[in-house]
Amino acid sequence: xxxxxxxxxxxxxxxxxxxxxxxxxxxxxxxxxxxxxxxxxxxxxxxxxxxxxxxxxxxxxxxxxxxxxxxxxxxxxxxxxxxxxxxxxxxxxxxxxxxxxxxxxxxxxxxxxxxxxxxxxxxxxxxxxxxxxxxxxxxxxxxxxxxxxxxxxxxxxxxxxxxxxxxxxxxxxxxxxxxxxxxxxxxxxxxxxxxxxxxxxxxxxxxxxxxxxxxxxxxxxxxxxxxxxxxxxxxxxxxxxxxxxxxxxxxxxxxxxxxxxxxxxxxxxxxxxxxxxxxxxxxxxxxxxxxxxxxxxxxxxxxxxxxxxxxxxxxxxxxxxxxxxxxxxxxxxxxxxxxxxxxxxxxxxxxxxxxxxxxxxxxxxxxxxxxxxxxxxxxxxxxxxxxxxxxxxxxxxxxxxxxxxxxxxxxxxxxxxxxxxxxxxxxxxxxxxxxxxxxxxxxxxxxxxxxxxxxxxxxxxxxxxxxxxxxxxxxxxxxxxxxxxxxxx
Amino acid sequence: xxxxxxxxxxxxxxxxxxxxxxxxxxxxxxxxxxxxxxxxxxxxxxxxxxxxxxxxxxxxxxxxxxxxxxxxxxxxxxxxxxxxxxxxxxxxxxxxxxxxxxxxxxxxxxxxxxxxxxxxxx
Numbered sequence: 001x002x003x004x005x006x007x008x009x010x011x012x013x014x015x016x017x018x019x020x021x022x023x024x025x026x027x028x029x030x031x032x033x034x035x036x037x038x039x040x041x042x043x044x045x046x047x048x049x050x051x052x053x054x055x056x057x058x059x060x061x062x063x064x065x066x067x068x069x070x071x072x073x074x075x076x077x078x079x080x081x082x083x084x085x086x087x088x089x090x091x092x093x094x095x096x097x098x099x100x101x102x103x104x105x106x107x108x109x110x111x112x113x114x115x116x117x118x119x120x121x122x123x124x125x126x127x128x129x130x131x132x133x134x135x136x137x138x139x140x141x142x143x144x145x146x147x148x149x150x151x152x153x154x155x156x157x158x159x160x161x162x163x164x165x166x167x168x169x170x171x172x173x174x175x176x177x178x179x180x181x182x183x184x185x186x187x188x189x190x191x192x193x194x195x196x197x198x199x200x201x202x203x204x205x206x207x208x209x210x211x212x213x214x215x216x217x218x219x220x221x222x223x224x225x226x227x228x229x230x231x232x233x234x235x236x237x238x239x240x241x242x243x244x245x246x247x248x249x250x251x252x253x254x255x256x257x258x259x260x261x262x263x264x265x266x267x268x269x270x271x272x273x274x275x276x277x278x279x280x281x282x283x284x285x286x287x288x289x290x291x292x293x294x295x296x297x298x299x300x301x302x303x304x305x306x307x308x309x310x311x312x313x314x315x316x317x318x319x320x321x322x323x324x325x326x327x328x329x330x331x332x333x334x335x336x337x338x339x340x341x342x343x344x345x346x347x348x349x350x351x352x353x354x355x356x357x358x359x360x361x362x363x364x365x366x367x368x369x370x371x372x373x374x375x376x377x378x379x380x381x382x383x384x385x386x387x388x389x390x391x392x393x394x395x396x397x398x399x400x401x402x403x404x405x406x407x408x409x410x411x412x413x414x415x416x417x418x419x420x421x422x423x424x425x426x427x428x429x430x431x432x433x434x435x436x437x438x439x440x441x442x443x444x445x446x447x448x449x450x451x452x453x454x455x456x457x458x459x460x461x462x463x464x465x466x467x468x469x470x471x472x473x474x475x476x477x478x479x480x481x482x483x484x485x486x487x488x489x
Numbered sequence: 490x491x492x493x494x495x496x497x498x499x500x501x502x503x504x505x506x507x508x509x510x511x512x513x514x515x516x517x518x519x520x521x522x523x524x525x526x527x528x529x530x531x532x533x534x535x536x537x538x539x540x541x542x543x544x545x546x547x548x549x550x551x552x553x554x555x556x557x558x559x560x561x562x563x564x565x566x567x568x569x570x571x572x573x574x575x576x577x578x579x580x581x582x583x584x585x586x587x588x589x590x591x592x593x594x595x596x597x598x599x600x601x602x603x604x605x606x607x608x609x610x611x
Contacts, residue, residue: 134572141579145586152590155597157610163590167514170527170583177534177576178507184569185541 003059005049006074006129009084010122012042017118024111032099035114039092039121046088050081054483060131069194073131078483080128082338083257087128087250090341091121094245097349097458100451101242101356109153116153117246120146124254131192133180136258140176140222144169147251154240161234168231172221175214182211196266203275215262216278222255225319226289229312236308241352244304248311249345253337256315260322264330264486273325283323287417289316294424298431301362304351306428307344310387313421314340320414321402329405331480336398338476339386339469343395346383346462350376353451353459366436373450377436379459384429386466389422394469401477499540506533518603520591524584531580535573542569 016038024031053059058077062068076084095117102113123143130136148169152162184190186207187198202208217228224232232252239247263272263279273279293313300306318340321333350369353376354360358368369377386393389400399418406414450456469476494501506529513526542565550564591601598606 134575138575138579141583145582148590149586152593155593159590159594159597160606160610163520163587163594166583166587166590167523167527170531171511171514173579174530174534178537181534181538181541 002061003052003076004061005045005052005059006061006076007063008045009042009049009076009129010074010126012038012045013118013122013125017115017122020115020118021111024114028110031110031114032095035095035118036092038118039088039095042121042125043085043088043092046081046084049076050078050085053077053081054479068131069189069191072135073191073193074129075131076129078479079257079261079334082334082479082484083128083254084125086338086341087121087124087254090249090345091117091246093458093461094249094345094349096454097245097345097352098242099454101240101352101455104356105154105240106242112153113150113242116146116150117243120150120246120251124250127254128257133183133190133192133195133262135190137173137177137180140255140258141173143251143254144173144222147247150243151235151239151247153243156238158238158240161231161238165231165235168221168228172218172228174218175221176218179211179214179216179218182207182214186211192261192266196268199267199271203271209276212262212267212276212278216259216282219255219259219262223252223259223315224312225285225315226292226312227285229289229293229315232312233305233308236311236348237302237305241348241355244348244352245345248307248348249341252311252315253341256318256337260334263322269325269486279323279325282319283411283414286316286319286321286323287413289313290320290417290421291316291424294421294428298424298428300428301364303354303361303363303366303432304348306363306432307347307351310347310425310428311344313425314344317399317402317418317421320417321405324402324405324409324411324414326405326408327481327485328401328408330485331477332398332401332405334480334484335401335473335477336395339394339398339466342462342465342469343383343386346379346459346466347387349455349459349462350380350383353455356455357451363432364435366432370436375456375459376451379463380436381433382463382466384432386470388426388429392467392470394466394473397470397473397477499536499543503533503537503540506530506536520594520601520603523603524587524591527587528580528584531576531583535576535580538569538573538576542566 016034020031020034023034049059053076058075060073060075063072102110106113120143123139123146126139127136127143130139148162148166151165152159183195186202186205187195189195189198221228236244236248290313293309293316297306297309300309318333318337321329321336354366354369360366360368382393386395389396399422402418403415406418510526510530510533514523514530517523517526544565547565548563550567552558594606595601598609600606
């Protein structure tokens with residue numbers, strides 16, 4: 001079905017990103033309302049888009065009236081609609097949370113913060129919606145440039161980690177572009193649907209194999225898949241606290257989406273598991289990433305750094321789920337992506353709130369949250385339990401479906417990897433619980449107060465979302481099974 | 490191997506430029522030299538795409554006279570050129586952002602050597 005809706009999903013945050021510096025130049029106070037308003041509008045439109053795509057089939061928009069193989073096409077189908085809803089809602093909550101933090105740590109850079117955040121969201125939306133490989137590269141770079149700057153915007157140590165992120169990210173993008181070049185040389189098309197039709201004829205050629213390897217390698221750098229996660233821990237640790245919830249929850253998920261789109265929609269399940277068996281390799285990489293990431297997290301004293309290694313571990317679990325080759329494994333991987341989006345936003349939100357309110361940046365310091373800060377400590381408790389995988393939180397159902405999918409595929413190394421990484425996760429979160437709730441109370445300073453309203457409400461909504469996604473997991477899994485699963489399973 | 494050098498020397502040039510750029514980018518401790526390596530790598534990819542469109546004795550894709558259209562063999566494929574126009578813009582903006590970061594780093598640590606910056610951060 002043809003519709004203008006995919007274009008609007010990009011245009012709303014993009015125009016807000018342009019309007020903010022113009023209006024903010026006269027009065028800085030207008031930045032935040034414009035940004036939040038645009039994101040509320042974006043969330044509504046993306047929910048409409050998802051429901052239309054689920055009930056009436058994919059919505060597509062042809063730019064400039066050029067029909068797809070020649071022109072650029074944007075599509076809202078089940079997968080891109082679901083991702084778009086997750087991106088818009090989580091980034092809205094993340095920017096609500098960012099309000100007081102921006103005023104404290106970036107008070108002279110409010111305009112760039114909001115403008116670049118919206119540019120980043122627009123680019124992520126473009127990556128999710130586009131049906132063209134080269135268009136995806138352009139949005140990958142727009143989004144990456146915005147996030148390099150946002151990581152380094154506070155100056156200090158974050159500048160060096162942003163520079164490192166830029167260098168590695170550019171290598172990733174260049175490899176992706178090179179891979180696209182190989183595909184174009186072999187098939188003469190860049191449109192994803194057209195490529196999916198033309199690839200089976202030339203699937204044996206070495207150019208397609210090389211191109212796919214370059215693309216997967218490039219996207220793996222961008223998504224921080226172990227062992228290519230070099231930029232990730234520093235960027236997550238030193239990025240300004242106002243930006244980390246947005247950075248950690250959505251920025252690495254979208255290159256993962258691009259990988260899933262290319263592997264399962266363009267190449268198809270049978271090709272990537274038998275003819276060019278990259279899924280076998282990625283399954284092992286994911287298993288190792290899940291365990292090593294969780295193991296490294298145990299030794300981190302800095303809370304944000306611990307969560308950064310926990311993200312490396314989660315990325316391994318997603319990859320493991322997608323590489324299982326069963327419907328349940330794929331759906332479980334996707335569900336865990338959605339759950340992790342909420343959990344990482346909540347956990348980094350707690351880390352930011354703890355630094356904002358009482359300067360607690362290490363795991364030991366978190367004991368200060370214990371008294372007087374019920375909202376923050378509840379959010380910490382629920383999202384940490386969800387990371388470990390305790391029912392009825394979203395994390396439990398994600399891991400449950402992953403284990404079921406692995407058992408169906410009879411891949412016992414995958415089952416072992418999921419369980420071992422969950423146990424290691426439990427180890428570092430329970431160590432944190434012990435520091436926060438089980439040690440004697442003399443450390444607690446009485447003057448520490450609860451966080452401001454925007455932080456409280458956004459952490460509350462995220463906590464509620466984690467519980468609701470867990471309790472409503474049947475609904476979401478039903479939606480995934482019905483309208484997301486690609487052909488070929 | 491030898492026929493690649495003979496008949497496809499431009500691909501060899503691309504590979505050398507790409508690897509050289511990546512090597513400089515990863516190994517050199519000087520931030521500005523890293524960026525030179527980065528730009529070399531991006532430019533080598535532009536070369537790669539342009540090679541794809543090269544044809545001997547071909548012309549630009551325009552209508553020479555209104556009566557007959559050019560046959561596809563007679564003109565160079567314009568799409569890789571157009572794609573690379575976009576990639577050049579992306580490369581330039583990446584370079585701009587990274588140079589701005591280098592300036593900010595220099596103001597803060599008054600050096601451009603990465604090892605010295607790492608030393609000063611501790």
